[in-house]
Structures are given as structure tokens and as C-alpha cells.
Amino acid sequence: MNRGEIEKLDENIYFVPGENGGRFPACHGFLLDGGETVLIDSGVGEERIKAIDSEKRIDILIITHSHPDHIRCWNFLHDRVVMVPQETPDVVTDLDLLGERFTGSPEDGRKWAKYVGGFGVQPLRAPDERFSDGELLQLGGCHLEAIHTPGHLKDHYCFFERKSGTLITTDIDFTSFGPWYGNPESDIEVFRKDVTRVMALPYKRVCSSHKTPIEGDATEQFEGFLRSFERQRQAVLELCEKRMTLDSIIAASPFYRNSFPNKELQRVFETNLVRKNLEQLQRDGWVMESNGRYLRTGS
Numbered sequence: 001m002n003r004g005e006i007e008k009l010d011e012n013i014y015f016v017p018g019e020n021g022g023r024f025p026a027c028h029g030f031l032l033d034g035g036e037t038v039l040i041d042s043g044v045g046e047e048r049i050k051a052i053d054s055e056k057r058i059d060i061l062i063i064t065h066s067h068p069d070h071i072r073c074w075n076f077l078h079d080r081v082v083m084v085p086q087e088t089p090d091v092v093t094d095l096d097l098l099g100e101r102f103t104g105s106p107e108d109g110r111k112w113a114k115y116v117g118g119f120g121v122q123p124l125r126a127p128d129e130r131f132s133d134g135e136l137l138q139l140g141g142c143h144l145e146a147i148h149t150p151g152h153l154k155d156h157y158c159f160f161e162r163k164s165g166t167l168i169t170t171d172i173d174f175t176s177f178g179p180w181y182g183n184p185e186s187d188i189e190v191f192r193k194d195v196t197r198v199m200a201l202p203y204k205r206v207c208s209s210h211k212t213p214i215e216g217d218a219t220e221q222f223e224g225f226l227r228s229f230e231r232q233r234q235a236v237l238e239l240c241e242k243r244m245t246l247d248s249i250i251a252a253s254p255f256y257r258n259s260f261p262n263k264e265l266q267r268v269f270e271t272n273l274v275r276k277n278l279e280q281l282q283r284d285g286w287v288m289e290s291n292g293r294y295l296r297t298g299s
């Protein structure tokens with residue numbers, strides 16, 4: 001990768017396209033370059049990190065949250081300053097325990113660790129520094145406001161670079177999948193509020209971790225992302241019209257459409273995605289459960 005593939009967004013701030021088009025298990029990154037050099041998220045890929053680092057030594061690595069596609073390749077910067085969210089738990093230093101956090105059981109956690117180990121994810125080390133909600137990080141010639149957005153994951157952060165008006169929305173990512181809340185700790189309602197809160201900021205451009213940057217108004221993309229919550233909920237509701245059991249809803253795979261490469265982990269994440277919607281649908285009076293079957297009651 002040469003410098004030309006890195007896109008200058010504004011003074012001191014650059015978009016670093018992730019390998020694989022920024023799709024999982026990669027993500028896009030951001031480079032702050034003024035005074036010190038800062039990389040936000042290392043999931044861009046080994047080759048790209050090494051190319052940037054050989055040209056302009058990276059001083060600081062900021063991790064937006066502890067998902068594998070965002071921490072992957074951090075080990076190539078292990079001897080630099082590593083900054084993680086205040087909320088990131090210590091289990092991030094052990095892949096089996098991180099897997100348990102993300103799947104809900106030690107057994108599935110070990111399967112997760114094996115799966116992400118297969119594409120090179122290493123456990124993080126204890127960080128050098130932590131940042132918290134509302135903190136202004138004056139680094140790399142930028143004024144980076146940390147915004148805690150815990151709906152996707154409890155330690156998930158967005159950043160607002162105030163000088164350039166660049167809003168980094170991380171995994172509020174505008175992908176066709178829609179919002180992802182497949183871990184036990186993820187929360188649909190909190191996620192929705194996170195989106196509403198960040199889209200109200202006075203940004204000039206919006207950059208997510210898995211799509212290319214959007215210059216100017218991104219209301220359409222934010223509203224589309226919010227509508228995806230509803231589309232996901234409708235997909236679960238439609239399956240309840242067939243009086244299905246939880247197992248049969250999960251087997252129907254309304255989220256992944258059976259396309260996740262690891263079937264055991266697909267089942268774990270699909271279960272969380274479905275369950276969280278069923279809980280909402282029951283709470284809102286659209287669905288009831290009877291003898292292990294979910295029935296649509298509202299209309």
C-alpha cells in the first residue's frame with residue numbers, strides 16, 4: 001500500500017481503507033498526523049499498518065471497542081502507546097475469556113477464540129491509557145471528542161473530530177446487514193438512542209468503520225440505518241406468524257440467512273439477535289409465547 005491509497009479527509013486527518021473493502025474481519029482505520037501520529041483501529045490489515053508505520057512511525061494506537069475486526073493486527077504496534085475505552089474489561093487480554101464475554105458461555109467462548117485466532121486476532125495487552133465519555137483527546141493535531149455509544153457493545157465509542165467536523169461512527173456503519181447487537185451485552189434500545197444522538201452532532205462528514213466516508217449531510221444514511229432496526233424486527237415478527245419455536249426461528253436465520261462462515265457461532269449470534277427482538281415484541285404486545293411457540297398477537 002502506498003500513501004496515495006490513504007485519503008486525506010481534512011487537515012491532520014486521513015481515512016485508511018481496510019483490506020477486504022473494510023468488511024469483517026477487517027475494518028477501516030483513521031490516521032491523525034500532526035505532532036504525533038495516531039492510528040484509530042488496527043483492523044485495517046498487517047500490510048497496511050506496516051506500510052504506514054515504515055513511512056511515518058505510528059506513536060499511538062486507539063482502539064474504538066474490543067470486537068475482533070477492530071483489534072486485529074494490534075500486535076504489530078505492541079510497543080507503542082495503546083489506548084482503549086474506560087469500559088473495556090480486562091478479559092480483552094485473554095481470547096477465551098473475551099469469547100465467553102461475546103458468546104455467553106465458556107464453551108462457545110473457546111469456539112469463538114479458535115475462530116478469530118484463525119484470522120490472526122491476538123489478545124490485547126493491558127493498555128497504557130484509557131479514555132472515557134466526553135473526553136477531549138488532543139492528539140495528532142486533532143481535537144478528538146470521545147463519545148460512548150454502548151448499544152452495539154458496552155465499550156463501543158464514536159469520535160467527533162471538532163476541528164474538521166469529522167464524525168467517526170465506528171459500527172454505526174450503514175451496512176446492508178443493519179445494526180449488529182449479537183452479543184449478550186448489546187442493547188437494541190440503547191443502540192437506537194446512540195444513533196439518534198450522534199446524527200444530531202454538527203458534523204461535516206461521517207465516516208464509519210465498514211463503508212467509505214460520506215461528505216456533507218448523512219441524514220439519509222442515518223435514517224436508513226434506523227429503519228434497519230425496524231426491518232430486522234419485522235423479519236422476526238413475520239416468523240411468529242407461523243407459530244414457531246425459538247429453535248425454528250433461529251434455524252430460519254432471519255439475520256444471517258445462513259451465510260455466516262462458522263455455523264456454531266452463527267447460531268450463538270443469531271440467537272441473541274432474535275431473542276432481543278422477541279423480548280421487545282413481547283413487551284410491546286406484538287407477540288406472545290405459549291408452550292414454547294411464539295405467536296403474533298398484534299396487528
Ligand SMILES: [Zn+2]
Nearest residue numbers: 065067152171
Ligand atoms: Zn463492533
